[in-house]
Amino acid sequence: MAPRNAAKATPETERAETGAEIQTSAIEQDVAGGTPPAPLPEPDAQVDPRESALAALVMGHAPQPVVTADTVVEVDESNVIDFGGRSKGVVLFSRYNQLVDGGFKQARKGDVISTDAENLKRGVKIGALRKLADADGTVE
């Protein structure tokens, strides 16, 4: 009998007495202009990445949007496409477009191109290109 009485006693303790201060939830306090709500818990590093990716997708606040540029690209430096320069970069986007001497040129993802320093810098800034080291190992 004792456990049953104990179970019944639990809701009794939550009932507010007349005149007693009522504990409000964080959201209610926020609306009432009181203390700020408790911060959201930090994402657990052990969470399944697929689950967190799905959560990020459905919640719409992906901390780092998964763009095509993040995928691993195999680099084949045997075939360098000339884009009017000597600075080499590998294409990370699905396509890389550039106007070369007034003409339109396009490279596919994974292609290695040699372009001028200005376009390489812009491509790296956008995330379309990754800078490749020269033959002597130095990065321009």
Next chain:
Amino acid sequence: MTTLAYPAGAPSTSGETLTVNRALKSPTFLAKRIVQPNTQFLSELLFRPGTTESGAVIYSEGSIDNIYPSRGDVQQIEPGAAYPMVDVDETGDKVALSTKHGAGYYVYEEAEKRNNFDPIAKGNMKVRNALLRQDAARCLAAFDAKVPTVNATGAWTAPKFWKQDLMRGKAQIKGLQLGFAPDSVIISPNTETELLLLDELQNLLPREDASRNPLYNATLTGLLSLNWIVNEFASDDDAILLQTKVTGVNITENPFRVKVVPEETRGRKVVLADRWGVPVIDEPGSALVIKGIMG
């Protein structure tokens, strides 16, 4: 002679006074106040409608990399000869989960008694904006995650690059030979402003025709035969080219609705607005994200 009808007819209202009390008793009225016909969810604007009963939707995603066989090809077959086999490259189905997104606000009995509409007006506006922002963020995140990306050939603040990128993008999508025909482009208000300020646009468009002169009619409507969707939540640096109603499906489990729940013990009513669903991009090849349009 009076006639008695059973059941009683719909209640009639007298006068034009709208009271807080009446609004709180009409959730459908509040729903129309929150999301008006001229404000549309981005997911409903872009994607075709779909439904789910269970909360989960299984869909197959169109492949953009392997649409032609990597092994084998169509060949002329001699009588009795074997057919060449091609690889199928089957991929598994994907699952998306419908989620409930919503928000609410309180209307206290003081406001109801004093007929103070401010809580309802402000609450409606904030809930509407938050719902639209959340929906747009989910849509745009889906584009970032799935759709092919390409760089802009140059900043669209300079002439010709915007035309170059959009026309090349359309050609690239059509070049997949999957029958896609992109018809819309999503840009931010800042991008729209930059395009409208281009001297090139004013010089190209007929000055004599006030309806098409950007000085008198500051819209991009009809340019490049595209439907220009200006969304305040879109990135300034991206333009998204897509085919509406084809690129994705807007799975709706529960359409937008409003509930009014009385909390008499606290002397207030809670107005809750939510919609259940998930936008899914199942034909990523019909869209293209152009990045770096502002620099």
